[in-house]
Every structure is written in C-alpha cells, then in structure tokens.
Amino acid sequence: MLTLLVTAHEFGHFLMARKNGVEVEEFGICFPPRAIAWRKVDGKWRRLKKSEWKNMPGEGLVISLNWLPIGGFCQMKGESAADKRKGTFGASSFWGKTKILFGGVAANWLVSIVILTILAWCGMPHFLENQFQIDSDTRVVAKSAVTIESILDDSPAQKAGLESGDLVKSVAFNGETTEIVTTKDLLTFLGEHKGQEIDMSYERDGVMNSQKVTLNDGDGAALGAMIAGSEVYKSTWSAPIVGIGTTAQLTGETLKGVGTMVVNLFSGAIESFSGDEATHQAGAEKLESARDSVSGPVGIIGVLFPAFTNSGVNNLMFLVALISVSLACMNIIPIPALDGGRWLLIAFYKARRKVLTKETEEKIVGRAFMAILGLAAVITIIDIMRIVMR
Numbered sequence: 001m002l003t004l005l006v007t008a009h010e011f012g013h014f015l016m017a018r019k020n021g022v023e024v025e026e027f028g029i030c031f032p033p034r035a036i037a038w039r040k041v042d043g044k045w046r047r048l049k050k051s052e053w054k055n056m057p058g059e060g061l062v063i064s065l066n067w068l069p070i071g072g073f074c075q076m077k078g079e080s081a082a083d084k085r086k087g088t089f090g091a092s093s094f095w096g097k098t099k100i101l102f103g104g105v106a107a108n109w110l111v112s113i114v115i116l117t118i119l120a121w122c123g124m125p126h127f128l129e130n131q132f133q134i135d136s137d138t139r140v141v142a143k144s145a146v147t148i149e150s151i152l153d154d155s156p157a158q159k160a161g162l163e164s165g166d167l168v169k170s171v172a173f174n175g176e177t178t179e180i181v182t183t184k185d186l187l188t189f190l191g192e193h194k195g196q197e198i199d200m201s202y203e204r205d206g207v208m209n210s211q212k213v214t215l216n217d218g219d220g221a222a223l224g225a226m227i228a229g230s231e232v233y234k235s236t237w238s239a240p241i242v243g244i245g246t247t248a249q250l251t252g253e254t255l256k257g258v259g260t261m262v263v264n265l266f267s268g269a270i271e272s273f274s275g276d277e278a279t280h281q282a283g284a285e286k287l288e289s290a291r292d293s294v295s296g297p298v299g300i301i302g303v304l305f306p307a308f309t310n311s312g313v314n315n316l317m318f319l320v321a322l323i324s325v326s327l328a329c330m331n332i333i334p335i336p337a338l339d340g341g342r343w344l345l346i347a348f349y350k351a352r353r354k355v356l357t358k359e360t361e362e363k364i365v366g367r368a369f370m371a372i373l374g375l376a377a378v379i380t381i382i383d384i385m386r387i388v389m390r
Contacts, residue, residue: 003030005111005324006071009331012107013074013100020096023077023087024061031068038063076100080358081346094350101339108328109247115321117243123232123314124242126184128253132245134238146180146229148202155224160200160213162225167203183227190215190222232314250325258329337369 007029014027028034037048041058048056056062078088085091089100116124123141124133145167151157168180171189173196180186189198195217201210215222235242264286271283332340345364349356 001320002323003069003071005108005320005327008107008111008324009104009327010072010074012103012105012110013076014103015107016100016103017074017076017089020092020100021087022089022092022096022100024074025077026062026064026073026075028064028066028073028075030066030072031070032064032066033068034064035067036065080361081349081356082358082361094346097346098343101343102332104339105328105331108324108331109251112247112250112321112324112328113240113243115243115317115324116246117240119314119317119321120233120235120239120242120246123234124246125232125312125315125318126182127318128246128249132249133233133242134235137235137238138233138242140231141234143181143231144229145203146183146186146227149226149228151226152221152224155221156213156215157223157225160211162200162202162211162213163204165204166209168200168227169203169208170201172199172201182231183229186227194222228315247321247325250322251329254322254326254329258333335368335372336365337372341365341368 010027014024017024034053037053037056038045039048039056039058039062040046040060046058076089078085078090081090081097083090089097092100119125120133148157148162148164148166148168150164151162168186170177170179171186172178173189173193178185178189180189194215197212197214199210200213201208203209213223216224268283268286271279271286274280274283331338334344335341336345342365345361346356
C-alpha cells in the first residue's frame, strides 16, 4: 500500500512534467537496484536486456521496476532550477515548476478522494468527530459492538483482567454511567478520565461482568488496549461529495496535528531545561506527546496495519486514505528536500531576482535531506521500541 501511494505521488510529478514540456528520463516503481526496464526502440516498447542497461538503445523515457519496495521515483532531465537546456525542469516557467512540484501532492489527494468516495458508497467507518457527511443522503447500515482487540503488557486493561474479545457495554465514574455504543464514546470517556479509577461493564462469552480499572495518566493510551467497533454509514448520490469533504477534513486535522506536534516539540525542549520542577515535568510531557504523535513505515506496518486489518477491510482502506493525505500534507511542508520546500526556495530566489545556482540548491537541499534521514532514523527506532514493548 505504501509503495503504491508513493508511486501515485511520483506519477503526479510525471504527468505534470510531461504536460509542461519537461523530459522524464526514467519513471521507476520501487527503488534500485533495477529488476526490469522498458524503452521505446524503433517506435515500439520493448524490455531491455540487462546487458543493455548501461548503453540503452532507443530514446526517451525508461520505465523500470526495481527491487526495493519502498516507493518510486520520477527522474526528470536537468532537475536543477539553474539548468536552462531545452526540456529540463529548470527551463520550464515558474508556473510550470509549481504544477510539477505539487503534482504529487494533488495525486495523493486524488487517491484519497477516490478511496473515500468508494467507502462512502460501500460503507464508511467514522473515526472523526463530526465526520463529514450529507445527512439527507446518509444512513447507518451496520453497528458493531465496541470490542477490545488487543491488550498491551502491564497496561491498566491487563491489570484489571480484561481480555481480547471483551465487548464494552458501559463505563462509569463516581456513579455516573455512560453507555458505550461506538468507539468514539469510549475514547472520549477515557480521555476525560485519565489517571482516574473507573468502573467498566463488559460482556465475555455471553456473561456480563464489571471491573474497576485505574487508567494511565499523561498523553499515552489511557486503557492500554486496541479498541475496535463503529457505526458504518452509506451514501448514494453524495458519495463523491463525501469523498472530497472527508479528504479536506482529514487534511485539516493532519495539518493541525503537525502544528501541535511542532509546538510541543520546541516548547517541550525549552521547558525541559527549566530549573522549576513543574515546568520541567510539563516540558517532558510535551516531548512525550510529540514522540507519540509520529510514526514511520515500521510503525504503520508493525502496529497500525495489523490493528486496522483486524477491524475489517473498510477500516484498513480508511487508513490507506489517511496515509495518502499524510503524504500530501508532508510534501507541502516548507522543508527544502520536500516538494513544498523546493518550491519555496525557487520562489524566494525568483522574488529576490537572484539566480539559484546548482551548487547552492544542492547544498541546501542536501543538508535538509540529511536532516530528514536523521529524523526518519529516530522515528524508526521509536517505532521498533513500540513494537518490542507491546
């Protein structure tokens, strides 16, 4: 799924490059080393022999299938903004460069819209508060019980004797009972009572049980369990509108989450050096929140995908749409190694009427790319620790 989403992103760059007169030297699915390559020879596409790869016959675009299933690439002629040769990225207009750089972002949004449109037609799970829908054309078609799917070791759920497969019926605090109909009901209640002792009523093998549970404090998982179960909604004529509206909603929530994470990261880092114990503790909690809010491919494959797969195909496809939106949002962040950052760099030099030399561009983008690799390494280590500690 991740490889297909990244390939779709690169295909967006490919289409915009071709449309704006930029030659694409190679479009690759997955990353090298190369496994198979095709090119037009005498006007016909043919598979190239391995012995021909160094001096490839024919001309124009090479399409390749590669061995490392971690994405894809679109290699354009003269990708430096300073390269003004005919058919290069640098020779295209500023508006042309804008369309090429954001073509991948648009492709990821389009993928999300298509997936969410199909889900709206077939059965859309609800994970967002006030999730977008057209009320006059929406009906509930299924309602599954809120189920405990898996439990973390040494968690409040495990200490209370809860087990996978338990059906949560209600929760109570200080004698005030809340009926649990959807996962949102339970997650909202847990979020409001972190660190407190609650009463949980659940069904196991057809028998009702009740147990006291002392929830975790802080920004971690309050119950320490994976929860599944939700209402499923269907639409008819409004399905495409729901697809677009939900994609826009996911984009807004993602960007808001990124903003919160960045604020927590920097303010937490500053506060953690404070001599005041309360401020120091608040800073540590913000850093922990920032850490818990990010995940890379290892975390998605090792933690999120299994949980969503266990919850059904519809939930898994919703996750794929969310990841596609996340890829789009990530690439509009103004970091030079990413699409939005490269565009901002080109726009900055254009506004100053200065020439962005190849050496300057490579230095800025290269350093930013190394920083991203370092961040990716840290996130991967955190993801592995999450999996090991499950």
